[in-house]
Amino acid sequence: MAAQAQTQTQTQDVKNLDVKSLPQSEIDRAKKAMQDAGLSQEQAIQLARQRGATEQQIMEMRQRLSEQDTSQQNMYNLYEEPEILPEEKEDSYLSQRKVEFKEDLEVFGAYLFNNENLTFEPIVNIQTPKNYEIGIGDQLLIQVWGNSQNNYQLRVNNNGQIVIPDLGPVYVAGMSFDEAEKKIVKNLTAIYADMAGDNPGTFAQLDMGQLRSIRVNLLGEVVTPGTYTLPVTATVFNGLYLSGGPSEIGSFRNIKVIRDNKIEKVIDIYNLLVKADPSDNITLKDGDIIFVPPVEKQVVVNGEFKRNGIFEIKEGEMLNDLVGFAGGFNAGAYLGNTQIVRQTQKGQQIIDVPYEQLSTTPLVKGDTVQNALITDRFENRVSIEGAVYHPGVYEWTEGLTLAQLFEKADKLLPEAFKGRGLITRYNSDRTTSAIAFDVEEISTGKQNILLQADDEVLIKTHFDLKEQPYITVNGEVIDPGPFNWSENMTLGDAIFLAGGLTEGADSTFIEIARRLSYSDASVLSDTIGHIIIANISRGLQLGKNDAEMKLRPWDQISVRTAPNFRKNETVFVSGEVAYAGAYAITNKQMRISDLVQMAGGYTPKAYLQGATLERFSDELGSERVAINLQNILKNPGNDKDLLLKNSDRLNIPEFMQTVKISGSVQNPFSITFEPGRNAKYYVNRTGGFQAQANKRKTYVQYPNGETAVTKGLIFRHYPKVTPGSMVVVPEKPEKERQQGLWLAIASTMSSMAVAIAAIMNATN
CATH class of the missing domain: 3.10.560.10 (Outer membrane lipoprotein wza domain like)
Known part of the structure; x- marks a missing residue:
């Protein structure tokens, strides 16, 4: 009844909730609760409906959540670099590059305008050349020094004049910088009389301030056509760079600069790319048009050339010109046969072009030029391997004999087997024939064999022909x-x-x-x-x-x-004995009791039940051997009184007063020993077993290394405990623990669902 009343109260609270007036912190908390519960927005809204939320409230919550996402996106955008308008930016006459860098372009020359490490941005801060033509909008800086001092910052007005205070207008537009400087200095003598004459006392100098800007149009097949504002010093390549250069179908070799309705210059970018000739990169003027027409003839180069890609060919250029654009042939190219794959209306043709005809072979739009590697087959070699001083490959010449090849290889090794050698010879169909010869007769001149190209000679040593003893x-x-x-x-x-x-x-x-x-x-x-x-x-x-x-x-x-040989062997005794330390094994029958006696016996504080023996062996490494020293000393020489081995270590501890409890217990720690108590008593002293404790497997490890386990299935009999023992409670296996965990999860699933719904109800 209480739960039902609570649900009714929550439903009434939901209906009275004003979503629009909720603070942003509550909206954030609602969204986080959805994320923590693993609920999507639609799932959360469905729960809200079940709790009594109206459709109006749901619509308003959708809007609030949507506004939050939008505000976050706007916040992220604040960190993005804002666009700067030309009038807001210093050097506002510079248009910004509007093209992204591309990779893997195949058109030759495209990398010139699509390379992050190579730019053609206009240069503004340069020394003014004497032939610079002054125009409207240029700023002139006049500095006067000497007997009189003054500075002028004057801009050329729309009438082509600068207005000098106390002097008046001086027309300079269209004049070179050198001419304008002379004219201005001459006019300044009207103000500064001692500036004239052979021995002037006042001097003047003209400098350029902020240069005027020009506007040029890039049209045709460029990546980003449009009107660009550039400094007056800009060149054709500056304009092409800002526009991204010719597009994939744009010409690189027929770019026209149009000025005053006339073609001022035809630009061939290959002159710069191939010959490093920048003469086509002329300075632009205000109103110039850079027009990039579509490419007329393109061919593909693919093969053993230094550059592979798509190249543009002009009328009259031959195959050797294309090879030059491609950087020439690679070192391994087969020059005897360059091939052209040509598209025709009926299909494709292959044209073989000898090297001497490259300069007379024309190309057609769409041709593919290819060249293969020289074959790796040698035409004039022989080889010799085995028992010679310098085995390897040698030049074959007509008439070369086997004896001469021996001389080239610096003669036979002394261990060479003289009875037989072998020549492997290639037949015309590349199968092989074996030709045996007498090495002794060849080396003494009694016999000789004429070699052929590609012959392989093998001579073995006599060590190679028998098993080495x-x-x-x-x-x-x-x-x-x-x-x-x-x-x-x-x-x-x-x-x-x-x-x-x-x-x-x-x-x-x-x-x-x-x-x-x-x-x-x-x-x-x-x-x-x-x-x-x-x-x-x-x-x-x-x-x-x-x-x-x-x-x-x-x-x-x-x-x-030797039958009775043994290296010196040592055993050690420590703890509560009269003389602890190392003792030599002098007899094969030396036992634990003998060692205690040699050490002067044990002290009154010795705890014999806790004595331990550590033994090392190559097979098992270091191990702990459980012994009962009290029984051993009562009956020395019996089976429990072990024979000692090298590096054995006997430790007799002082009487122990505590018991250690570890494992799956509530509060593991050590407890003072109480006589007559079993393992369960000590577990209870720590707060009892944990939920995952495996009670049936509880065991006691005694100080001497022995272990006693709990017995019985229904009525458990826990082992007794001695001083210095350790009570260990292991955990249940993982499989049993998981079964118990799923039962616990299943029992709480419904309460978790109610809790999530309550969170959504409170936030909405």
């Missing part, structure tokens, strides 16, 4: 391993190569395993080898015992360890 030394030597066998090698030599004997070696018992001889191996039997026992002196002196025994290939030598 070796011996093996292992066991108690300093540097065991295989070693190459040599003629007359002895057992002493082999031990010497292996670095000598170790301290544990038994020099009186060295085993040599030897393969069967060829004659023995040819007879079928169970014997697969021979064993020889040798005896040598430890000093490896010559002639002592069997040290001079000759070895055969493949002998395997094994040096055994």
Whole structure:
């Protein structure tokens, strides 16, 4: 009933809500609540309807949310760079570039106007040339110094005049800078009398201030046609750059500058691109028109040229001109045959053009010119590999013999196999033939063979033609391993190569395993080898015992360890003993009880039940061995009294007074030991088990390393606890925990939905 009353109250509150008067903070909070709940705007509105919101309120909320999105977008736009109008910007006569940079343009020359690292922006701050023509709108700066001093900043008016105070108008429009300077200085003598004569006392100088602007029109096939405002010093390329240059179908070689209704100049950009000739880049004048007509003839270059792309060709230009525009052929281009693929009304044609006809071959609109690589096949080589001083590839000439090739390769190596060599020769169909020869007879001149182009000669060493013999030394030597066998090698030599004997070696018992001889191996039997026992002196002196025994290939030598040899071994004892420290193992039968006795016995504070033994082995590494030292010392020499091994560490701790509780408990910590208590008692002392605790698996780890687990399915019997023990409560497996979690989630789903709806109701 209470929930129903609350719902009715919320519905009445929703109907009375004025959405228009809500502060922006409430709108922001409503939007955040929607996002946190994972609800879309439509889902939130549906919940509002269920809570009693009217359609008028919903419409107003939509509008408020929409206004918020728009205001945020406007806020972001505040950070964007605003457009600056010409009259608001310094140097307002400069039009701004209105084209974005493009990549991967194929038309040759387009990169000139679409490259971020190359610009043709008009230059304003330059030294005024003497032949600069002064026009209406230019600002002139006149500086007077000497006996009289004055500064004038005068602009050329629409009548072509500057008006000098106390003097009057002076006409300068159309005059060169040099002429205007002379005229102005001459007129200033009317004010400054001592400026004239052979020995003047007052001087004047003319400088240009802010230059006038001009307007030019870019028409035709440009990327961004229009009217552009430029400084008076601007050139044709400045105008083309601002407009983005010729479009994809615009001409680069027939650009017209029209002035006073006449063609002033025809611009060919290729002159700059190919010849670095800037003479076409003339200065513009006010009212000029730059007209870019459509391109008339384009051809494609694709192949082994330094530049590939689309090129524009003028009437009368030949294929060699196009190759020049493309930068010439690559180093690997096959010059003997350049091909033209030509479009016709019936299809396509291929035209092969020899190199000597490039200058006389015309091109047609739409042609594709291509060129391939030279084949990588050598026409005049032979090769020699193997047992020569300088193997490799050599020049083949008519009449070259095999003996001459030996000389080119700096003769045969001493280890060369003289009985046979091999020539691999290519037939006309690129199959191969093998030609064997006697290396000895070729090298002595008794025989010779005439070589052909592409012949491959192979000479092997006698090492290549048989298995390299070796011996093996292992066991108690300093540097065991295989070693190459040599003629007359002895057992002493082999031990010497292996670095000598170790301290544990038994020099009186060295085993040599030897393969069967060829004659023995040819007879079928169970014997697969021979064993020889040798005896040598430890000093490896010559002639002592069997040290001079000759070895055969493949002998395997094994040096055994002396029967009773053992390296010094040490064990350690620490904790509550009279004399803690390291002790040597002097007897194979030395046990734990012996070590305690050697250490002077344990002290009154010793806690024997907590004693531990740490042992290291190559197989298992470091491990902890559970022992019962109290029983061991009562019955020394029994099975529990372990034999000691090298690096064993016995630790006898002081009596422990606490018990540690860890794992899935409410408050894990250590508790003072109480006799007779089991594991559950200590868990309860920490606040009890957590929800995910696996009570059945609770166990106790005793100080000596042993473990006791909880027993029983229905009635659990928890293990006893001793001083220094640790009670461990593990968690349930993840699968069991997830099952419990989903049950909890399922039980709260409906309450979560009500909570989300309540949030939306409160904010709307």
